[in-house]
Every structure is written in structure tokens, then in C-alpha cells.
Amino acid sequence: MSAHTPLAILLDLSEENRLTSDDFTCALSAARVRATKPGTTPTKCADGGGLTLYIPPTGAKVWRYRYRLGGKEQILTVGAYPDVSLEHARIAHRAARWLVARGIHPLSYAEQEARRRAEEAQAFDEHTFRAIAEKWQQATATNLAPRTVEHRRAMLDKHVMQTIGAKSIGSITRKELHSMLTELDQVSPVTARHCRGYIRQIFEYAEDAELVDANPTPRARVLVNATKRSEVPRKALPLNHLGEFLKTLDDAPETDPTTKAALRLLVLTWCRTSEVIGALGRVRPGDRDVGHPS
Structure with missing residues (x-):
């Protein structure tokens, strides 16, 4: 539903206000509601307090609540049986009576509340x-390589x-960010x-947009293993070994061309890795083999 x-x-209104009893004796039972058949003219089975099971000659059973407000008689259709059971019809009926006692049309209240819930959703x-993360991605992707944008999106997903x-x-x-990250x-x-x-960056974006009052991202030190991890710089390749490296690279049969x-390209041009990847993506069939001019 x-x-x-x-x-x-x-139903929600009835639960919120703990409307659990009636000031009249209910006349219907589940067995009677189930067994009542349509006639040649509309059949009305009153339960009490204005709640009625209405059965037209076509056989469809409908719960109706008849009430007076502002000097005029009104009818609220609560729902169709058996989708709406006798028990649920009575619960909804209590809420509708509670509203009428306060001068509020039940249907008007329900429509207004439905709009409020839709806007809230x-x-x-x-x-x-x-x-918000998607908006942050779009706002910060301009100066980043597409590969970087996709990498951080995949990591977050x-x-x-x-x-x-x-x-x-x-x-x-x-607390929940702390639990997830640790x-x-x-x-x-x-x-x-x-x-x-x-x-942290996403929450900073949300904070600037006044969607959050503060950034709840835990401090970096909560990541004990990440904090202890140290980067060991790799030794530079001696210049006099460069020729040997390139020959070994050429002779490696399992390395992708x-x-x-x-x-x-990295060795001969000192380009960034992202620049080399982008350049290779633009190589067309028939172009000369990169690094081997003829």
C-alpha cells in the first residue's frame, strides 16, 4: 500500500493518536461481510458511527463513511473490500471521525498530507x-582526467x-562513518x-550548500592501518642501464604491445602516465609503431 x-x-493518523476504541457497538462481523451477496438494489450494511458496507447490484463491496460537517452531509469512500478488511476499515473510520470532530474534512486532510509526504520524499x-555525491562529482570533474573521475566513482559505489x-x-x-571506514x-x-x-570532500560540498551543519567525517588517525602504512620510494633507474631496460622490454614475449x-613513451618523453594513456587511446590503425620510427 x-x-x-x-x-x-x-491508518497512520489512527495509530499516531492511539485511536483504539469506539463509543458505539459495532454491528458487522468478518463472516457477515464475506457472506453478504448483492441484490437487485443497492445493499447497505451499517457497522455503526456512519461506517457502511455498500454493495451495488454489480457486486463490488465498498466501505463508506457518512458524516455531517458544516451542516452538509458528506460521504467518504474508505476503500474496496476485500482489499480493505473490516478491521482496517474500522481503524480508518476512527481517524476520519476524529478529524470530523475537529471540523476537518477527512479527504481534504488526506490530500494535503499526501502532498506533504510527496514533497518530503x-x-x-x-x-x-x-x-549529493553525484553533484559533487559533476562540480569537481572539470579539471580531472575522465579515468580519475571514473575511478573515484567506482570506488565510492x-x-x-x-x-x-x-x-x-x-x-x-x-559514528557510522567511523564504523564503515575502520x-x-x-x-x-x-x-x-x-x-x-x-x-570529506562530499560533506564539504554539502556544508557549503547548507545541507549539513557540520562535516561528520572522522579524523584520518582513525584509519590505523592506513596511517601506519609508509610509502617506500623506488630507486631511480641508472642512466647507463636505460638501454638494457629497453632491450629487455622489447624481448619480453608476454608483455602487451x-x-x-x-x-x-614514458622513458623517452617524461610525460605523465595519464598523458601517455590518453595519447595511446588516440592511436589509429595504420599509425607507425610507437617508439620505433622507420
Whole structure:
């Protein structure tokens, strides 16, 4: 049942206000409702307090609530039987009577509440962590290589979105981020460090947009394994070994030709890795072999 239907709204209202009893004796039973058959003219089976099971000659059974408000008689259709059981019809009826006693038309209340819930749901969808992360991606992708953008998107999808992606960004706490990141730190410290950095930036973006009051991202030191990890610089290749390296690279039978070309470009041009990858992506069939001019 949709949370935006009049029936659902009346059921919720009855529960919220603990409307559990009637000031009259109910006349119907589940067995009688089930057994009553249509006649040649409309049949009306009163339960009490204005609640009636209406059965036209076609056989469809409908719950109706007849009431007076502002000096005029009104009829509220509660729902069709058996989709709406006798028990649920009575619960909704109590909520409708409660509203009428306060001078409120039940259907008008239900329509207004349905609009409010729809607007609230839309706002929630627009302010989930996933939605804000996507806006952050778009806002910060301009000066990044497409490969970098896709890499961070894939990392967030795999390690973060499953846990907090569907949550409203304003409801996410430091405690749950701490739990998620420290668990990731146990199995993949480097990934945990990157994810924490992305999460911090996303919350900074949300903070600037006044969607959150503060950034709940835990401090870097909570990632114990990532903090202890140290990068060991690799030794530079001596210049007098460069020729031997290139010959060994050429003779490596299992190395992909594209990888060989990329390594030659890196050595001979001192380009960035991302620039070499981009250049190789633009090589067309028939172009000369990279690194081997003829």
C-alpha cells in the first residue's frame, strides 16, 4: 500500500493518536461481510458511527463513511473490500471521525498530507548521500582526467554507497562513518584512505550548500592501518642501464604491445602516465609503431 493514499494516511493518523476504541457497538462481523451477496438494489450494511458496507447490484463491496460537517452531509469512500478488511476499515473510520470532530474534512486532510509526504520524499531523494555525491562529482570533474573521475566513482559505489548511499546526507553520523571506514581499513588501508578523503570532500560540498551543519567525517588517525602504512620510494633507474631496460622490454614475449609502447613513451618523453594513456587511446590503425620510427 502506498504511503500517500487516503487509507494509508488515515491508518497512520489512527495509530499516531492511539485511536483504539469506539463509543458505539459495532454491528458487522468478518463472516457477515464475506457472506453478504448483492441484490437487485443497492445493499447497505451499517457497522455503526456512519461506517457502511455498500454493495451495488454489480457486486463490488465498498466501505463508506457518512458524516455531517458544516451542516452538509458528506460521504467518504474508505476503500474496496476485500482489499480493505473490516478491521482496517474500522481503524480508518476512527481517524476520519476524529478529524470530523475537529471540523476537518477527512479527504481534504488526506490530500494535503499526501502532498506533504510527496514533497518530503522528493526532498529526501534529492538530498541522499548518493545524490549529493553525484553533484559533487559533476562540480569537481572539470579539471580531472575522465579515468580519475571514473575511478573515484567506482570506488565510492563499491565501498561507500551500499552502506550510506540511500541515507539523507543530514542524517549520517560520525559514528557510522567511523564504523564503515575502520572496517574497510582492516582489509584495504589505501582504499579506506581514499574513501575517507572523498567522503570529506562530499560533506564539504554539502556544508557549503547548507545541507549539513557540520562535516561528520572522522579524523584520518582513525584509519590505523592506513596511517601506519609508509610509502617506500623506488630507486631511480641508472642512466647507463636505460638501454638494457629497453632491450629487455622489447624481448619480453608476454608483455602487451600497448604496455611496451606506453613504457617507451614514458622513458623517452617524461610525460605523465595519464598523458601517455590518453595519447595511446588516440592511436589509429595504420599509425607507425610507437617508439620505433622507420
